[in-house]
């Protein structure tokens with residue numbers, strides 16, 4: 238393979254602890270040439286050369302991190318990689334929600350986004366407000382991709398059956414049960 242970078246001795250390299258989501262598969266893995274979206278950076282401890290590798294390669298090769306000149310364990314390294322995987326997954330899920338509610342062009346949409354980022358969910362009232370307008374606008378979107386936190390004791394005071402019908406598709410089976418129980422008092 239012309240121009241292909243090679244890792245001769247994996248022990249010369251360490252995971253820098255840095256990774257990036259490129260948004261699309263626009264990079265290629267410096268080890269296997271596969272098109273990649275998530276890039277993990279490894280560094281040669283002698284030459285300082287940095288390569289970008291994909292999620293598979295960072296897991297497949299025995300690359301570890303260095304902390305204060307000491308090589309971390311493989312387990313510790315994989316924990317760090319998994320943290321990134323989890324974060325990327327969460328950010329992607331948030332991105333869908335943000336792209337969808339951006340279609341509302343409300344001036345206060347930023348505060349909805351902030352709440353969602355901070356808490357990881359919308360309240361039933363927040364999701365009702367958003368869904369109600371998105372539906373009225375005729376926006377096509379997937380309610381199941383929104384996370385809603387239902388606490389019938391705390392955040393459903395003035396919730397009604399009509400509102401419930403609007404957010405119903407975003408709820409889990411347990412949440413639906415809980416809401417119905419609360420709304421119908423049975």
Ligand SMILES: [Zn+2]
Pocket residue numbers: 266267268269270271290291293294
């Ligand atoms: Zn690769």
